[in-house]
Amino acid sequence: MPTSQQNDTAGSLRAVVIAMVCFAVLISCTVNEPEVAIDTSVNIGEHSIPDSDNTFGDWPKHGRNHFEQRFSPLSAINKNTVERLGLAWEHNMASLRGLEATPIVIDGVMYVTSTWSRVSALNAKTGKLLWAYDPQVPRAWAGKVCCDVVNRGVAVAAGKVVFGSLDGRLIALNANDGSVLWEVDTLPDREQWYSITGAPRIVGNRVFIGNGGAEYSVRGYVSAYDLNNGDLLWRFYTVPNSVDGPFDSAAMETAAKTWSKSSALDGAGGTVWDSMAYDPALDLLYVGTGNGSPWPKYTRSPGGGDNLYLASILALDPASGELVWHYQTTPGETWDFTATQHMVLADLDIQGQTRKVLMQAPKNGFFYVLDRQTGGLLSAQNYVYVNWASHIDMNTGRPVETGLADYEKQDRYVFPSAAGGHNWQPMSFSPDTGLVYFTARDIGWVHSMAEDKWFTYGADNLEALIGEQSVPETSGYLKAWNPVEQRLEWEIAIPNIWNGGVLSTRGGIVAFGTAMGDLQLVDASSGSLLKTINTGTGIIAPPISYLIDGEQYIAVLAGWGGPAFNTLQGNEALLEYENRGRLMVFKLDGGPVSLPLTREPPGAFPKPPVSSASAEQIERGRQLYVLHCGACHGVYDSIPMLPDLRRMTEATHQLFERIVLGGIYEAKGMPSFADALSSEDTFAIRAHIIDRARKAGRLTVELPEP
Numbered sequence: 040m041p042t043s044q045q046n047d048t049a050g051s052l053r054a055v056v057i058a059m060v061c062f063a064v065l066i067s068c069t070v071n072e073p074e075v076a077i078d079t080s081v082n083i084g085e086h087s088i089p090d091s092d093n094t095f096g097d098w099p100k101h102g103r104n105h106f107e108q109r110f111s112p113l114s115a116i117n118k119n120t121v122e123r124l125g126l127a128w129e130h131n132m133a134s135l136r137g138l139e140a141t142p143i144v145i146d147g148v149m150y151v152t153s154t155w156s157r158v159s160a161l162n163a164k165t166g167k168l169l170w171a172y173d174p175q176v177p178r179a180w181a182g183k184v185c186c187d188v189v190n191r192g193v194a195v196a197a198g199k200v201v202f203g204s205l206d207g208r209l210i211a212l213n214a215n216d217g218s219v220l221w222e223v224d225t226l227p228d229r230e231q232w233y234s235i236t237g238a239p240r241i242v243g244n245r246v247f248i249g250n251g252g253a254e255y256s257v258r259g260y261v262s263a264y265d266l267n268n269g270d271l272l273w274r275f276y277t278v279p280n281s282v283d284g285p286f287d288s289a290a291m292e293t294a295a296k297t298w299s300k301s302s303a304l305d306g307a308g309g310t311v312w313d314s315m316a317y318d319p320a321l322d323l324l325y326v327g328t329g330n331g332s333p334w335p336k337y338t339r340s341p342g343g344g345d346n347l348y349l350a351s352i353l354a355l356d357p358a359s360g361e362l363v364w365h366y367q368t369t370p371g372e373t374w375d376f377t378a379t380q381h382m383v384l385a386d387l388d389i390q391g392q393t394r395k396v397l398m399q400a401p402k403n404g405f406f407y408v409l410d411r412q413t414g415g416l417l418s419a420q421n422y423v424y425v426n427w428a429s430h431i432d433m434n435t436g437r438p439v440e441t442g443l444a445d446y447e448k449q450d451r452y453v454f455p456s457a458a459g460g461h462n463w464q465p466m467s468f469s470p471d472t473g474l475v476y477f478t479a480r481d482i483g484w485v486h487s488m489a490e491d492k493w494f495t496y497g498a499d500n501l502e503a504l505i506g507e508q509s510v511p512e513t514s515g516y517l518k519a520w521n522p523v524e525q526r527l528e529w530e531i532a533i534p535n536i537w538n539g540g541v542l543s544t545r546g547g548i549v550a551f552g553t554a555m556g557d558l559q560l561v562d563a564s565s566g567s568l569l570k571t572i573n574t575g576t577g578i579i580a581p582p583i584s585y586l587i588d589g590e591q592y593i594a595v596l597a598g599w600g601g602p603a604f605n606t607l608q609g610n611e612a613l614l615e616y617e618n619r620g621r622l623m624v625f626k627l628d629g630g631p632v633s634l635p636l637t638r639e640p641p642g643a644f645p646k647p648p649v650s651s652a653s654a655e656q657i658e659r660g661r662q663l664y665v666l667h668c669g670a671c672h673g674v675y676d677s678i679p680m681l682p683d684l685r686r687m688t689e690a691t692h693q694l695f696e697r698i699v700l701g702g703i704y705e706a707k708g709m710p711s712f713a714d715a716l717s718s719e720d721t722f723a724i725r726a727h728i729i730d731r732a733r734k735a736g737r738l739t740v741e742l743p744e745p
């Protein structure tokens with residue numbers, strides 16, 4: 040652990056910035072439930088919306104209801120009783136990587152996904168495994184995803200469990216036994232780098248699913264499939280197929296006008312990789328769209344333009360897929376500011392009027408409240424430190440960019456970073472407090488058009504880029520946001536920037552997990568800490584709550600991962616324990632949590648082999664390593680989830696080229712890089728690894744390289 044970096048703000052900042060640049064570079068690198076029945080038995084409070092399900096004790100949908108509020112009406116676990124919370128049961132998810140799924144609980148059965156899109160059904164009271172299904176995702180697909188082999192969950196309706204696989208299939212299983220009912224390929228072309236990590240949503244007999252890949256030049260779209268048989272019903276593309284036509288749809292003709300004639304429309308991004316919500320009364324489906332591809336608009340659409348429908352919230356007719364309205368959060372998106380972050384629908388009293396709103400805190404740092412009937416902007420305020428825009432103009436609905444946003448001719452240190460002020464980790468809205476709870480972060484990112492700087496960026500330039508700005512300390516947060524007054528109610532600082540999604544309940548508590556491995560339960564009104572349960576496993580997934588036989592449970596997946604931001608600070612669980620993925624379920628008067636196995640102390644570094652590489656080859660190897668290897672294997676430190684290449688054995692050194700080019704470890708999730716690297720390149724990378732291993736062997740604390 041590089042303690043010297045922790046004591047050196049510039050150093051740790053530099054490490055984080057470079058790690059994040061590295062992330063950027065990698066980029067180049069039974070249920071027959073009624074759908075709209077209203078549960079009148081539950082008084083949800085003055086900010087209430089009707090629950091779109093009548094399953095009081097279940098967690099039947101991704102966001103519990105179509106409004107995606109992630110608020111449980113259960114209250115047995117509350118401010119007075121939460122101290123008694125303990126472990127009811129746990130389940131081994133057979134994963135060493137990131138777990139991001141929301142479990143679905145219906146009629147006493149929990150349906151949950153693990154890494155590699157594997158699905159399990161468990162008795163939600165006892166944890167007994169009922170069935171499991173593995174879609175056998177080709178492990179080489181790991182090379183086509185930016186941010187780990189994660190999956191955010193299933194959708195369940197009409198006795199079917201539907202989910203997307205990492206390699207782009209949509210699969211429906213029999214909820215009773217896990218047998219396959221139908222399976223379709225949602226991708227237009229399996230050679231392109233599409234992937235699915237998001238959860239489908241089901242409305243009536245339609246299943247909606249998008250995909251990821253905007254980092255890899257794909258063209259974004261969302262599709263609707265028939266729940267009964269998997270037939271494709273419609274597909275809505277989010278960016279035009281051409282700037283001149285013919286166009287896929289009227290929406291694309293409109294969108295094309297916002298791209299310059301010289302646009303590189305070979306994909307162009309805008310993927311619908313996570314967030315959706317549905318309003319049964321308005322019968323509108325809301326989806327969020329991702330970043331542009333490539334990131335800089337200067338090369339993507341050199342003549343300018345807003346580049347619709349990137350970084351937008353879209354309201355679609357769920358029957359036809361026709362666009363009803365759009366709101367673009369970041370016109371001309373050029374900073375990886377996706378608008379795929381979780382959207383929450385609620386009815387809020389704003390200036391004496393009850394407004395049907397849609398709320399989102401997308402990556403760009405502003406919290407938006409929209410009229411969900413029209414898409415009109417009601418308010419927007421920054422929820423973290425933002426320097427790319429001064430504010431959102433309420434007349435135009437557009438951000439007013441500062442000079443710090445433009446990196447066409449000069450590098451810029453931009454807040455929020457490409458990790459977003461807030462990312463996919465779901466928010467929770469409590470109708471009792473009227474507050475929205477979410478985990479957020481202050482961290483910046485150096486955007487540059489000079490590709491070689493991606494490899495060489497360091498503190499020298501960062502200090503100059505910061506200049507007169509007073510930038511915040513890098514930190515994670517839980518924020519309690521008042522969406523009516525658009526202000527922060529309270530916040531809790533968290534050492535690591537990459538933490539979990541959030542649950543709020545009628546019991547007056549907010550529950551969320553942290554990179555430290557803590558499930559924290561705080562007072563929803565004041566933010567005061569009520570209870571911490573250390574699981575020993577970093578948590579990024581959102582907790583849920585459900586009721587069986589009169590007992591309330593809180594469940595959460597523990598397993599840290601996602602993009603390898605390389606921020607080990609505040610990541611004690613990952614440093615101390617094996618990152619063995621576990622489903623943890625808690626109840627009042629439950630038992631103690633047993634901590635995972637302590638990570639084997641790594642011991643002394645093995646003596647690396649002798650290398651004949653020149654200094655130039657080692658430097659070239661360093662650049663290639665950052666570009667192709669660092670995001671998973673770590674730039675300075677190793678990310679403990681994956682092998683520390685500095686510790687390669689002599690045998691692995693011998694096999695290095697066959698691993699990197701030949702793909703002999705594809706079954707382990709290490710794809711072949713034969714498309715990107717030559718034999719000479721792998722020699723250089725190995726020379727850099729040997730160089731690092733030598734230095735690591737000499738120093739107890741490895742210092743950042745110049």
Ligand code: CA
Pocket residue numbers: 253254329330375377
């Ligand atoms: Ca992105």
